[in-house]
Amino acid sequence: PGVITMQALSEEDRRLWMEAMDGREPVYNSNKDNQSEGTAQLDTIGFSIIKKCIHAVETRGINEQGLYRIVGVNSRVQKLLSLLMDPKTATETETEICAEWEIKTITSALKTYLRMLPGPLMMYQFQRSFIKAAKLENQESRVSEIHSLVHRLPEKNRQMLHLLMNHLAKVANNHKQNLMTVANLGVVFGPTLLRPQEETVAAIMDIKFQNIVIEILIENHEKVTASLASFGAVNG
Numbered sequence: 010p011g012v013i014t015m016q017a018l019s020e021e022d023r024r025l026w027m028e029a030m031d032g033r034e035p036v037y038n039s040n041k042d043n044q045s046e047g048t049a050q051l052d053t054i055g056f057s058i059i060k061k062c063i064h065a066v067e068t069r070g071i072n073e074q075g076l077y078r079i080v081g082v083n084s085r086v087q088k089l090l091s092l093l094m095d096p097k098t099a100t101e102t103e104t105e106i107c108a109e110w111e112i113k114t115i116t117s118a119l120k121t122y123l124r125m126l127p128g129p130l131m132m133y134q135f136q137r138s139f140i141k142a143a144k145l146e147n148q149e150s151r152v153s154e155i156h157s158l159v160h161r162l163p164e165k166n167r168q169m170l171h172l173l174m175n176h177l178a179k180v181a182n183n184h185k186q187n188l189m190t191v192a193n194l195g196v197v198f199g200p201t202l203l204r205p206q207e208e209t210v211a212a213i214m215d216i217k218f219q220n221i222v223i224e225i226l227i228e229n230h231e232k233v234t235a236s237l238a239s240f241g242a243v244n245g
Contacts, residue, residue: 016196016216020208048094049125051165058093059169061106062119062152063176070112071179072186077197081114089118092129104155123201130166130173131222133206143218143225156233170202174230181227195220 017023089110121140135158142154177194184190199219
């Protein structure tokens with residue numbers, strides 16, 4: 010019983026695993042930010058998409074086993090994203106994603122949208138600093154340094170991070186049902202929120218520290234994001 014996590018050693022290896030599980034995701038090259046994935050932005054539509062996905066998960070899927078770990082079928086994920094990203098409907102006040110969409114499709118859409126951003130949510134320029142903070146031996150120092158770094162992020166990045174961490178904390182609070190502990194969520198979201206600019210051997214070795222950063226953010230989300238401005242200022 011329990012969750013077994015396997016880490017791919019390269020992007021190609023990860024792609025092959027995803028295909029084997031019929032959960033293919035868009036393959037991106039982190040060195041080329043001007044590709045089609047650049048259509049995703051931290052704008053009103055982007056925040057609306059993430060809010061709708063979170064709302065669906067929290068209202069009807071919070072206890073699903075393997076939440077965020079089990080991926081949806083790529084064709085369904087892409088179809089949902091295309092609907093959510095349509096400017097004609099994306100800014101409507103409706104917050105519901107209809108029940109025909111499986112939770113695994115919705116969670117995959119959320120993760121995919123974050124990967125489609127021009128750069129990782131926690132930004133390339135702070136990558137090494139976050140990793141360095143995660144390597145500190147003293148837990149209090151880790152939290153303090155990561156807290157400081159978060160508040161150096163642009164406002165919209167902080168707001169999105171605040172939204173996500175509050176949500177992931179709720180997911181982790183239900184880990185007895187969904188089996189997604191803080192550590193498991195760190196494994197899922199570390200490579201997405203802190204993806205490196207270059208896929209080097211050193212970057213691969215730092216993956217566990219990416220995960221630790223996310224764990225710390227989830228566990229200390231109230232402290233780290235306490236002084237952030239209200240989300241409404243971004244989405245209003």
